[in-house]
Amino acid sequence: MNSDVQGAFRALADPTRRQILMHLSASDMTIGDLVDQFDMTRAAVKKHLTVLEEGHLIAVEARGRERINRIEPMGLKTAMDWINYFNHFWDDRLSALQDAIDTEGRENND
Amino acid sequence: MNSDVQGAFRALADPTRRQILMHLSASDMTIGDLVDQFDMTRAAVKKHLTVLEEGHLIAVEARGRERINRIEPMGLKTAMDWINYFNHFWDDRLSALQDAIDTEGRENND
């Protein structure tokens, strides 16, 4: 239940980390697999993975000498829930937009 | 349609900026109003507001010598949409959990 909002948003703030999540959404991957997808050292990728793990956006499972990284929904849900607090802002905006469209439609029919 | 994912997530990564959004969700505020809510200088708050504006999380309206800051749904929606790409992960996780509960229930009834 420990929803670490800061950890989640901090992890999501870096474009490389968001790309890592995109790759992991296609399939679980080792660090080596991920390094092949980026133009940076293994150590750099590992640091990003650590930040993602701290934000509960990924989970790591040891398998022999490999470590399988996979999406962990917890952190994403934490961020999602935080943003959802503001949902009514764009709901209101969208309904206002719809109202405007409706009004415009009536005006055009004049 | 230019959805600046980086600008939005960068803005959301700082706890002070998230608190500013929380305050603005209650009511629109000037910089002065916001400074009263934090233990930092006006210049620091102004910097945060600039980052929030760049991420399209707030919009600023000049009124006399004051500038009214208000929530701008665009940036929040941009971040939300990005995260929503992963929705099926926690949907799947939740339905797997439900399956486990159902199975456990049947087993307990044995």
Place this chain on the structure above:
DNA sequence: TATATATGATACCTATTGGTATTATATGGA
């Protein structure tokens, strides 16, 4: 007009961040 107020802009400082290079450790296979 003169003055207080609300804000903007910039220089500067320190801590954090994203990256590399390097060394160490553990595991799979010939």
Place this chain on the structure above:
DNA sequence: TCCATATAATACCAATAGGTATCATATATA
């Protein structure tokens, strides 16, 4: 066992970020 491979850990560096202090500008108001 010996060696290649997959990863971990650490020191180090440059750039960025969050903060303050300071000065400049614009607008209410006495």
